Amino acid sequence: MIIPMITPFRNNQIDREALLAFISYAEKNKFDGIFAASSTGGFASLSFEQHREFLRWVMELSQGIDLFAGVTRSSLDETIRMTKSAVDLGYEKIVAINPFYHKYSQESIIRFYDEVLGNCDHEVYAYNNPSLSGNEILPETMGKIREKHDNLAGIKDSGNNMQRFKEFMKIPGIKIYQGKDALLYESLKLGATGGVCSSANFSLNTLRLAKNSTDSPSIAERTAKLMDLLSRYETPSIQNYLFRTQILGEKNPKNYVNKPFGDVPRPPTNELLESLLVLP
Numbered sequence: 001m002i003i004p005m006i007t008p009f010r011n012n013q014i015d016r017e018a019l020l021a022f023i024s025y026a027e028k029n030k031f032d033g034i035f036a037a038s039s040t041g042g043f044a045s046l047s048f049e050q051h052r053e054f055l056r057w058v059m060e061l062s063q064g065i066d067l068f069a070g071v072t073r074s075s076l077d078e079t080i081r082m083t084k085s086a087v088d089l090g091y092e093k094i095v096a097i098n099p100f101y102h103k104y105s106q107e108s109i110i111r112f113y114d115e116v117l118g119n120c121d122h123e124v125y126a127y128n129n130p131s132l133s134g135n136e137i138l139p140e141t142m143g144k145i146r147e148k149h150d151n152l153a154g155i156k157d158s159g160n161n162m163q164r165f166k167e168f169m170k171i172p173g174i175k176i177y178q179g180k181d182a183l184l185y186e187s188l189k190l191g192a193t194g195g196v197c198s199s200a201n202f203s204l205n206t207l208r209l210a211k212n213s214t215d216s217p218s219i220a221e222r223t224a225k226l227m228d229l230l231s232r233y234e235t236p237s238i239q240n241y242l243f244r245t246q247i248l249g250e251k252n253p254k255n256y257v258n259k260p261f262g263d264v265p266r267p268p269t270n271e272l273l274e275s276l277l278v279l280p
Helices: 016-028 048-061 078-091 108-120 139-148 162-167 181-190 205-210 218-229 237-247 270-276
Strands: 002-004 031-037 068-069 092-095 124-128 152-157 175-178
Touching: 016 048, 016 237, 031 048, 048 068, 048 078, 078 092, 078 108, 092 108, 108 124, 108 139, 124 139, 139 152, 139 162, 152 162, 162 175, 162 181, 175 181, 181 205, 181 218, 205 218
Parallel strands: 002 031, 031 068, 068 092, 092 124, 124 152, 152 175
Antiparallel strands: none
16 A cells, blocks of 8 residues: 655645654555655645655655655656656656646657656656546556566556556556555455555555455445545645644644645534544
């Protein structure tokens, strides 16, 4: 179970103290890895300098947990530069979401990964999230990329389409991670490698599922309800709020996301959350 980690802020500056507390939470509860500069971390809202600095701090503060570095920028040139920066910092696992915002063909997506994979000797994980990127990686596209690049190690699929997920699982030689919390239980039963799920930032729901807890069916049902609830809020604001309240124990956190994101108005009640969250 890998956490697509938040990027904690305080007064529009990356909060190093909260970052250290986050890494301690991940390591203490024996998560299998953390993915820095993820979608939940609001990577697309970071400047190049903030992005690189955050990767540096995560590397400096971690004590043995597997680290995955998100490297994609809106510019391919900057993506290659960020990949090289991450490798120089010591990352051995790189995550690259496909190019976003503009309409990209599958051929352009292949060219993008050709450049990223060709400029990196370490493991690279593709990331399919069409609801955010505006572009979907098709399984046959991923298969073509894998045929050319042995260092394509896997994919995080947040496509919310189990039929496509099953097709990704047929590609030989790569690991398949489910990115949708509500689909993790079903995906694990099918033989998925694991999950990279956002609720792991503030709860143990998906960790318990990944570790095959005896109450997994009940946890899976609660997790589906949780994700339906969270879909009504702004991301990454709600994930930062819940980390502050559920893990750090802050009562009324303020200014915990970078602008133009804002603090969560009318957050879910503690009574409701208690019925949905598995906490440390």
